[in-house]
Amino acid sequence: MNPGATPGESPARVRVTAPRDAPPVPGPTLQPGTPEDFYLRSLIRSQLRLSLSVAAGFTVLLLVIAVLIAFWPQIHEIRVGTVPIAWLLLGAGIYPIILAAAALYNRACTRNERRYRDLASRP
Incomplete structure (x- = not known):
């Protein structure tokens, strides 16, 4: 609680920021050609490949469902209760x-x- 605040009064808000002239803090640097750099790049590539393949597979499934509904007119006749199956x-x-x-x-x-962890932890 603020020293000068009265009971029931909300505390004063304080904004904490870094100085504008402070240089950015660099992250860990990897030397090109080191095993850690190679393993990290291969992990990033494999994660990207995985995400793109999952997104492509999901998109293909959505397109198949949409094409099925668009080009099979009898599907609009099939109902579950009163709701069309499409x-x-x-x-x-x-x-x-x-x-x-x-x-x-x-x-x-x-x-x-x-x-990646198994490869990176090897001596």
């Missing part, structure tokens, strides 16, 4: 696909990081 596919059927893609991505990402 609406259910687009409205609720996408979420299990999203969850499956996220679970697969998380599992593969963890596997990539574990391999």
